[in-house]
Amino acid sequence: MTKLLEVNNLSISFTQYVQGLNRHDSKVISDLTIDIDESEIVAVLGSSGSGKSLLAHSILGILPYNSNVTGEIKYKGEVLNQGLKEKLRGKEICLIPQSVNFLDPLMKVSEQAIGECKDDKEHDEKKIRQREIFNRYGLDESVDDLYPFELSGGMARKVLLSTALIGNPSLLIADEPTPGLDKKSVEETIEDIKNLKEHNKGILLITHEIDVALKTADRIAIFYSGYVIEINTAENFKNTDNILHPYSKALIDSLPRNGFKLTEGVQPLDEVSGCPYYENCPIRLDKCENNIPKLINHDGIMIRCFKYEEANDES
Amino acid sequence: MIKINSKKLVKFFGYKAIRLLILLIVIAAISFIMIQLSPIDPVKAYLGQRIVSQEQLAIVGEYWGTNLSLSERVIGWLQTLASGSMGFSLIYRVPVTEVIVQKFTASLTLMVVSWIISGIVGFGLGVIAGAKEGTLVDRAIKTYCYILQSTPTFWIGLVLLMVFSVYLGWFPIGLSVPIGQLSDTVTFWQWLYRLILPAITLSIVGIASLTMYTRDKLISVKNSDYFLFAQARGESFWGIIKNHGIRNILLPAISIQFLSFNELFGGTILVEQVFAYPGIGQATVAAGLRSDVPLLLGIVIVSAIFVFVGNLLADVIYQYVDPRIRSEDDE
Numbered sequence: 345m346t347k348l349l350e351v352n353n354l355s356i357s358f359t360q361y362v363q364g365l366n367r368h369d370s371k372v373i374s375d376l377t378i379d380i381d382e383s384e385i386v387a388v389l390g391s392s393g394s395g396k397s398l399l400a401h402s403i404l405g406i407l408p409y410n411s412n413v414t415g416e417i418k419y420k421g422e423v424l425n426q427g428l429k430e431k432l433r434g435k436e437i438c439l440i441p442q443s444v445n446f447l448d449p450l451m452k453v454s455e456q457a458i459g460e461c462k463d464d465k466e467h468d469e470k471k472i473r474q475r476e477i478f479n480r481y482g483l484d485e486s487v488d489d490l491y492p493f494e495l496s497g498g499m500a501r502k503v504l505l506s507t508a509l510i511g512n513p514s515l516l517i518a519d520e521p522t523p524g525l526d527k528k529s530v531e532e533t534i535e536d537i538k539n540l541k542e543h544n545k546g547i548l549l550i551t552h553e554i555d556v557a558l559k560t561a562d563r564i565a566i567f568y569s570g571y572v573i574e575i576n577t578a579e580n581f582k583n584t585d586n587i588l589h590p591y592s593k594a595l596i597d598s599l600p601r602n603g604f605k606l607t608e609g610v611q612p613l614d615e616v617s618g619c620p621y622y623e624n625c626p627i628r629l630d631k632c633e634n635n636i637p638k639l640i641n642h643d644g645i646m647i648r649c650f651k652y653e654e655a656n657d658e659s
Numbered sequence: 660m661i662k663i664n665s666k667k668l669v670k671f672f673g674y675k676a677i678r679l680l681i682l683l684i685v686i687a688a689i690s691f692i693m694i695q696l697s698p699i700d701p702v703k704a705y706l707g708q709r710i711v712s713q714e715q716l717a718i719v720g721e722y723w724g725t726n727l728s729l730s731e732r733v734i735g736w737l738q739t740l741a742s743g744s745m746g747f748s749l750i751y752r753v754p755v756t757e758v759i760v761q762k763f764t765a766s767l768t769l770m771v772v773s774w775i776i777s778g779i780v781g782f783g784l785g786v787i788a789g790a791k792e793g794t795l796v797d798r799a800i801k802t803y804c805y806i807l808q809s810t811p812t813f814w815i816g817l818v819l820l821m822v823f824s825v826y827l828g829w830f831p832i833g834l835s836v837p838i839g840q841l842s843d844t845v846t847f848w849q850w851l852y853r854l855i856l857p858a859i860t861l862s863i864v865g866i867a868s869l870t871m872y873t874r875d876k877l878i879s880v881k882n883s884d885y886f887l888f889a890q891a892r893g894e895s896f897w898g899i900i901k902n903h904g905i906r907n908i909l910l911p912a913i914s915i916q917f918l919s920f921n922e923l924f925g926g927t928i929l930v931e932q933v934f935a936y937p938g939i940g941q942a943t944v945a946a947g948l949r950s951d952v953p954l955l956l957g958i959v960i961v962s963a964i965f966v967f968v969g970n971l972l973a974d975v976i977y978q979y980v981d982p983r984i985r986s987e988d989d990e
Contacts, residue, residue: 401887401891404890430893431893433891433892434892434893434894435893439891441884441888441891445884445885446885447885447888448906450907450982450983451902451906459894460889460892460898460899493982507892
């Protein structure tokens with residue numbers, strides 16, 4: 345069966361000039377593999393500023409010009425090239441942006457939700473749809489004429505969500521939908537996103553909030569230093585015994601309800617020749633220092649660790 | 660629709676009126692004192708080459724108030740101004756207000772036409788350069804702007820005159836009416852025909868700065884989150900430039916254009932001189948060269964008002980058109 349979205353071995357790097365004319369490729373995403381089904385929420389969980397958003401930008405084809413991309417993205421079995429991305433974005437694949445800054449400050453929100461139209465007829469049709477969706481989220485007609493700066497936090501979130509739904513997409517990408525929101529708004533956002541799943545939509549949730557990922561997603565991909573090190577079900581994340589990667593375990597152990605257990609160490613900033621977690625890993629092997637493990641399937645869990653590679657070999 | 664809050668409007672204009680009044684008093688006083696401290700002698704300027712006796716000289720001196728102290732003279736000048744009179748022009752032998760009204764209207768058409776040309780061309784070039792940032796088109800426009808920016812207006816005027824009037828013979832060399840014709844018998848087309856070269860020259864001054872400003876603003880819009888989101892929503896590039904780019908840079912660009920009234924006025928003086936166009940610029944130069952103190956002071960005050968109005972209009976646009984500022988203190 346073809347998946348809604350498949351990302352295979354995606355790497356994104358940027359060419360920079362450091363100290364004059366020395367070209368330097370800085371890798372932000374390395375060998376990322378992930379897939380999303382219809383009616384499924386997959387979270388990419390990683391620290392803020394680690395480049396997770398670039399995955400979203402890459403799917404939508406809006407990466408800056410100095411980026412180099414390798415790997416493959418497929419949508420409903422079809423390879424997503426730039427042309428197809430431009431055709432599908434805003435219609436089949438939609439982005440739910442993180443903040444009100446993603447709205448034009450001088451345009452009324454209803455017009456922004458409707459977006460670009462070829463003629464008046466299309467505009468009228470979309471206007472009806474916009475009203476319908478605004479109603480669904482409890483935004484009455486007075487909201488239509490507001491400018492983004494006039495929206496309250498909760499309204500802004502709903503408007504942002506509505507903008508993504510006008511085109512009735514199959515795949516939604518929510519990029520940090522809960523930045524700095526209070527507890528109640530976070531709960532609401534989680535409910536809204538889960539609700540979309542009921543409407544047969546596939547959702548890629550990009551976040552740095554562990555709890556949001558745990559409560560919302562079906563599967564969670566742990567993003568560490570540019571690599572996806574583990575993709576496991578949200579169910580398994582409830583119990584550290586069912587999580588394979590030592591970093592994922594440390595992450596869950598650090599939650600307040602699990603005793604705030606602190607693990608020393610930081611993510612490497614520069615590219616390393618071996619496993620990105622080598623420096624901090626309690627179960628490291630000699631070969632981890634200079635060899636990068638591949639993302640493999642171990643009992644249905646995707647894991648990037650030599651320990652499980654060996655375990656697979658033995659069995 | 661733009662909702663106007665009348666209470667705010669009254670407050671806004673009341674505040675601006677007080678500012679204008681203070682500005683005018685200060686400018687009138689300072690420019691008057693500067694003239695008094697300059698080597699211009701009003702008695703000599705009035706008499707010119709005529710030979711008069713000592714007694715007559717004393718009478719004229721008394722009429723011009725040379726025996727009064729500086730402070731008395733300043734107060735006298737401000738009082739006369741307050742009564743609405745700017746004195747009597749020595750060159751034209753009519754009240755200063757009359758000269759200014761006549762000359763200023765002639766210049767105003769020149770200024771308005773070139774202001775509109777520079778606004779449209781400058782903004783258009785800026786949008787193209789900004790949208791096509793880094794391409795050959797952008798670099799060509801940028802180079803063109805740098806060249807314009809560093810070229811003196813009068814020199815451009817001279818070059819245009821040489822090319823289009825002398826070599827090609829397309830346009831007249833100067834003056835606002837054909838030689839040997841009375842100004843009230845001039846047809847609209849004759850008048851327009853003679854306005855073209857000076858207006859183009861004057862508009863060139865404003866184009867470069869507006870283009871660079873617009874380009875810069877559009878590039879910052881292109882780097883904004885909402886531009887990225889519009890792309891992510893599948894809007895076309897030029898659609899985004901039109902719907903989000905121009906929407907966000909038009910207001911600041913118009914304000915910049917209003918704020919350029921001072922450059923416009925300064926440019927007029929040079930352009931009118933090159934094209935022998937009889938407007939306020941020519942009158943200013945004549946007043947300066949021939950020591951027509953009342954006219955010079957009158958022009959100083961009028962130009963101050965002119966620039967103030969430009970700034971005021973820029974302010975009004977921000978206060979009443981930009982929805983973010985408009986509603987700030989509506990409650």
